[in-house]
Amino acid sequence: MLNFLRKYSRHWVIAVIIGAIVVVFIFWGIGGFKSPQAQEIAWVYDQPISMATYVQYLTILEKKTRFRRELREEDYKALREQAPDNLIRLTLLTETAKRWGLTVSDAEVRAAILQDPDFHNQGAFDPRLYDQFVGKGRLRQFDKADFERWVRLQLLAAKVVEAVTAFAKVSEAELQEFHRVARETVQVDFLVVSPEAFLSRVHPSETELKEYYDKHQDEFRTPEKVKVHYVVCRAEDFRSQVKLTSKDLEDYVSEHRRTLVRPQSIRAREIFLAFPPKAGAAERQMLEKKAQELKLQALRGEDFAQLAQAHSQDAATAKRGGDLGVVKRGQKPPAWEKVAFALEPGQIGLASTDKGLHLIRLEDIKESAPLPEAEAKAWAKEKLSEARSRDLAREEAKRLAAEMAATSFTATVQKHQLTSTETPFFSQTEPVPGLGEVRAFAEEAFRLRPREVGLAEIPQGTAILQLLDRKPAGQLTLAQARERVQQAVARQKAQTLAAEEAEKLLARLRRGEPLARVAAQAALPLRDSGPFTRVQGFLNQPLAEAITTTAFQLSEKQPYPDKPVFWQGKYYLLAFRNRRAPAPEEFQKDRDTLARRLLEEKRRLLLEAWLTEEWQRARVRKAKHLAESGKEE
CATH class of the missing domain: 1.10.4030.10 (Porin chaperone SurA, peptide-binding domain)
Structure with missing residues (x-):
């Protein structure tokens, strides 16, 4: 031992x-x-x-x-x-x-x-x-x-x-080394070579299409599909039958007191940059460059509210200096909340949603707090009513399913004047027409045998479904998959061209050509990462480990890496700008x-x-x- x-x-x-x-x-x-x-x-x-x-x-x-x-x-x-x-x-x-x-x-x-x-x-x-x-x-x-x-x-x-x-x-030496590695920052300039810029140059031949199709036939299969009809026993239809006592509410509050809290909320400001309609990769890249430039201005001390007034494309908040007021969890898109709720007061983060880029500055955090008794009981009433109405809907669905098994789906629907919906064919990964993405429903549909009746819990209540037909998985011919094959071959060839271009540009840089001239001649925007730590990651992307690791390997003696860095389908060329070690007083503080x-x-x-x-x-x-x-x- x-x-x-x-x-x-x-x-x-x-x-x-x-x-x-x-x-x-x-x-x-x-x-x-x-x-x-x-x-x-x-x-x-x-x-x-x-x-x-x-x-x-x-x-x-x-x-x-x-x-x-x-x-x-x-x-x-x-x-x-x-x-x-x-x-x-x-x-x-x-x-x-x-x-x-x-x-x-x-x-x-x-x-x-x-x-x-x-x-x-x-x-x-x-x-x-x-x-x-x-x-x-x-x-x-x-x-x-x-x-x-x-x-x-x-x-x-x-x-x-x-x-x-x-x-x-x-040991003290370990602590100091830990602190240096955790707090040291590096800053780089960089160019991005994207395969999308080369797609217009690619024209795959018939031979290339056939070769790709023959080697990747598994990519061009049609999945198994099923068709069902279904009836939904909706929980909301049973709400009126739910009767709750004061003891029910008291017991629920007592049992769930630790979860009966007001959600965490934040106060934040935002600079919103909207994606243009049908924006391509180049346009999104330019917008991201602008967002990074605004972020750097804010980090250098410029007033965030004034930047928001001048640059935010959300007119309603721009006139308030980007002030969003109080934001509770669940009110914003997940990508926005992931960034915003991870910040500390005074920090700035960049989030990307379907609508555009959001440069977020966190002003304040209000932690969760227990609900007052009246609100807790109101919440308990809502949750208990919801749960018990779902139970009633489930029991009714079981009763109807048993009747359908004894007679038929159609006869039961007609007898009770139920609303039945028939779906087109759908695969296990596709949204269910009329219901959306409901995994339990799709799993039950694919489990059933022909004419068999099953039950599935869905957000609205309980669904009763019957399998009508099934299409087995199949193989698309080259003619049927032609457009997809063309896109795949074009992406592959464009990737190769982008890799070759990135290697050529890096070779010029390593020979001593000025970075600004190489960028201008290649028509690529020269961008600045801003300082970042190993924990924060390149452009505040903790998952960009390859770029972050490469950046920290650079120095004044070796300002360029040995090869371009590939990340998220693009090639990054890094150029060392500076490195900053943490100050001794920072170590004592931490x-x-x-x-x-x-x-x-x-x-x-x-x-x-x-x-x-x-x-x-x-x-x-x-x-x-x-x-x-x-x-x-």
């Missing part, structure tokens, strides 16, 4: 862990199983983990997670997918605790429960919340003893984690936070390494159905 810990507590490469640093709490992951007949899910140290143990683990964890917040279908799926491996890890830790002679006292279990914020009300432990969680009476899902046994196992595991990670240390983050990361890596080695030592074997599902994923 000591040799292992000494081996893994040295030689940490700082640059590897720059970025989002996460402390992994491995115990509360949750998962599912696909074969309820199986008696064991895995063997650890040649001892089985029974299905009964797994189900109890899953039941408690789902209950605990649901007690903290509302869970969507995808949340349950994610929780269940992780459960088998997390239960195995928990077993590795608790068995190790037994070997090391570690124990957990009853007092420690009580203290952990008393400190659990899920059972707190106004900052103090509330026994009513705890009783509500463990349940009362014959219908409870598990009792207090079961839950407290699992708490004990968690605490045992935590003691092993503490022992394993205690060897993680952070030191404590960095020390904590680096230590947490070292502990995480140390624990991962230990778990990997212990997994092998314990000869972990998963049940066949779990091993196969893992391969599929």
Whole structure:
């Protein structure tokens, strides 16, 4: 054990862990199983983990997670997918605790429960919340003893984690290097060579079209399609039948108090640059250049409000200096919110939506806060009414589906004067005509046999559908796929021409030709990245890792890279402008936070390494159905 810990507590490469640093709490992951007949899910140290143990683990964890917040279908799926491996890890830790002679006292279990914020009300432990969680009476899902046994196992595991990670240390030299790598900035000029600029030069021959088609026939297949007719039992039609009592509302508020909050909101200003109608790549590129120039002006100290008044194409907000007022989550497009809600006050970000580019300056953040009692009950009434009306719609759909199975779909529709909709043929990835993109509906439609009736949960309620016809997947001929083949060959050839042009331009730069002259002669705009860190990434694009990495390799002695950088279908030519190291006073300001983050990361890596080695030592074997599902994923 000591040799292992000494081996893994040295030689940490700082640059590897720059970025989002996460402390992994491995115990509360949750998962599912696909074969309820199986008696064991895995063997650890040649001892089985029974299905009964797994189900109890899953039941408690789902209950605990649901007690903290509302869970969507995808949340349950994610929780269940992780459960088998997390239960195995928990077993590795608790068995190790037994070997090391570690124990957990009853007092420690009580203290952990008393400190659990899920059972707190106004900052103090509330026994009513705890009783509500463990349940009362014959219908409870598990009792207090079961839950407290699992708490004990968690605490045992935590003691092993503490022992394993205690060897993680952070030196002053590591901290300084970490800070330098995280805070150092670089600034480059750059040119972009886009394949789209070469499309007009490409004229594929018949031979090239046939060669491409023969090599890529899988790209030109028609997917399987189905046709159905369906009836929707709409939840809103059952609202009037829902009756709620004061106790219903009180119970809901009590159970969901942690989720009954006002959403986070921000105050922001924006400079909006609209995409011209049918804007091509060149026009979008020019607009992006303008946005970056405005961003640089703002970062250099020019008044953002005045820039918005002069340049924003949203007349309503431009006259207010781009002031958007208060923006709550869910009010703006996802791409806009992803950028805006990630900013700190005073920071500026660039978002791209279907309408154009949005240069956003965050003014203020208002964090989420608990809803007042009256609003909480109003919310509870809405959510309960929605859920119960959906339940009623589902039950009615089941009744109608049973009647259709006994008679026929058409006869039942006519008897009850229902509205039936027949779809054209659609594939599993296409929107369902009349319903849009509803995955559950499409999956059920493709599962059905001819004339079979099925049910699918959709946003409006529950749909009853019957398969009418099915078209198998097929292969398009070259004549049928000609336009698509032409586009594919043209894109391929244009990509090659763009790569060749980028190489030629870079060669000129490396021979010493002035950057401005090369850019002008190639009719390419010369752009400035502005300073950025490794974490921020080139043009504030954290995913542009190739460009960011290349930029930080440049210097005054080596101002150009060895080759163009390919990113998002285009070739980037970088030219070094300057580099700035963080000031010593910045290090002192950030030191404590960095020390904590680096230590947490070292502990995480140390624990991962230990778990990997212990997994092998314990000869972990998963049940066949779990091993196969893992391969599929």
